[in-house]
Amino acid sequence: MSSHDTRLPLSRRGFLLAGTAAAAALAVTPAPARAQAAGGRRPFGRFGSPAARLTPQTLYVDSRGRGDHTTVKDAVTAATGSGWTLVLAPGTYRGTVAVDATRTEATWIGASEDPRDVVIVHDNAAGTPKPGGGTYGTSGSATTTVQADGFTARWITFANDWLRADHPDITGTQAVALKVQGDRSAFHHCRFLGHQDTLYADSIALTSFARQYFSHCYAEGDVDFVFGRATAVYEHCHFRTLDRTDLAAAPYGFVLAPSTAAANPRGYLVTRSRVSSEAPDAFYKLARPWVPSSDTTARPSLVVRDTWLGPGIDAVAPYTNMSDAFPWQNQRFAEYRDTGPGARITVPENRPQLTREQAESATRETYLGDWQPWKEAC
Numbered sequence: 001m002s003s004h005d006t007r008l009p010l011s012r013r014g015f016l017l018a019g020t021a022a023a024a025a026l027a028v029t030p031a032p033a034r035a036q037a038a039g040g041r042r043p044f045g046r047f048g049s050p051a052a053r054l055t056p057q058t059l060y061v062d063s064r065g066r067g068d069h070t071t072v073k074d075a076v077t078a079a080t081g082s083g084w085t086l087v088l089a090p091g092t093y094r095g096t097v098a099v100d101a102t103r104t105e106a107t108w109i110g111a112s113e114d115p116r117d118v119v120i121v122h123d124n125a126a127g128t129p130k131p132g133g134g135t136y137g138t139s140g141s142a143t144t145t146v147q148a149d150g151f152t153a154r155w156i157t158f159a160n161d162w163l164r165a166d167h168p169d170i171t172g173t174q175a176v177a178l179k180v181q182g183d184r185s186a187f188h189h190c191r192f193l194g195h196q197d198t199l200y201a202d203s204i205a206l207t208s209f210a211r212q213y214f215s216h217c218y219a220e221g222d223v224d225f226v227f228g229r230a231t232a233v234y235e236h237c238h239f240r241t242l243d244r245t246d247l248a249a250a251p252y253g254f255v256l257a258p259s260t261a262a263a264n265p266r267g268y269l270v271t272r273s274r275v276s277s278e279a280p281d282a283f284y285k286l287a288r289p290w291v292p293s294s295d296t297t298a299r300p301s302l303v304v305r306d307t308w309l310g311p312g313i314d315a316v317a318p319y320t321n322m323s324d325a326f327p328w329q330n331q332r333f334a335e336y337r338d339t340g341p342g343a344r345i346t347v348p349e350n351r352p353q354l355t356r357e358q359a360e361s362a363t364r365e366t367y368l369g370d371w372q373p374w375k376e377a378c
Helices: 012-026 032-039 072-078 364-368
Strands: 058-061 085-088 091-094 097-099 107-110 118-122 144-146 152-154 157-160 178-180 185-188 191-193 199-201 211-215 218-221 223-228 231-235 238-241 253-258 268-271 274-277 284-287 301-305 332-336
Touching: 058 072, 072 085, 072 097, 211 364, 218 223, 231 364, 238 253, 253 268, 253 301, 268 364, 284 301
Parallel strands: 058 085, 085 107, 091 118, 097 144, 107 152, 118 157, 144 178, 152 185, 157 191, 178 199, 185 211, 191 218, 199 223, 211 231, 218 238, 223 253, 231 268, 238 274, 253 284, 268 301, 301 332
Antiparallel strands: none
16 A cells, blocks of 8 residues: 555454454455455465475464464464464454564564454453453553564554443553564554554663564554654554544544654654544644653654645644653654645744755664665565
8 A cells, every 4th residue: 555545444443343254345355366365265375384384484373273373372382483484364363462582583474465354453451450460551451562573574453452432440541452672573564453552663671772664554543552662664654543532622642652762863753654534633643752751861753754644633733742841842853845734834833844964864774774674575
């Protein structure tokens, strides 16, 4: 999907209402290879099978029992060490999954090559009670957690389908779909579905400047739904803000909330992407800085360039504070050559702009250094 493709991916809300079979029906007309894979005769598409293994370190996952494992969690448990590939047949895989730091250089592939067909989903929130007492907290709410370096995912949906409306007694409403902390973590043609804190692009430690790359991905939510301290590049991505019935007035939420460490020269870079909305015009802020209690010296960094900002973004005041003790004006926020109604500059002091010279270093190459994930073949 190009950065200005008008075709909207099926949202998490639509996925919940439709169910798996209807969700597949609502997807775009599949290519023959994809249809064959999703239809069941070849659940793993062009990526082999247990009888014709892609490599000795390839495992096949299918909820209907036609692979090596029926759950992603079991496949990850079996894939000890480095360099494993998981091929996931179409299906909904419910449950939490964790890739620890020892399982490096892993690759997950959605076999149908359409992320709507392969969904990894669970429904914990920060305030959800844990079986042994206490609550999960934001990090613990994640459906999928990836700590290992060198992780790559293609054509997969990572979702958290916990809903505020179903749990009015819970105040900790953060519900993470994916928390990724490893260096050289790449996501191509993936979807991230949730409401608050959907995509947690982070690092394993304050002193670790994890590099992450998101290409042709879709993320949706409302409050801080792309957040964390990673050095992360979002290229040709689509961010969609959701409507809300629980609030009577703006703002409904915030797209980005970086928490970049002060020592890290680069935080989030959004380039050649777009931001659309289900909500009324100007009901969303583009970003606010997150200075967490665990790192009160953080200086959040965000550049949004060459990106279309729809009318859902408040063009007059696109940034706001998370805490007045850390005003956004003291952080590292800037834009460059953005377009669309949400990018109109009506109050210049509210829209810091890069100079042409500064923009020359606001590139994926500068942010990611010697790692070039955009050259990886799909």
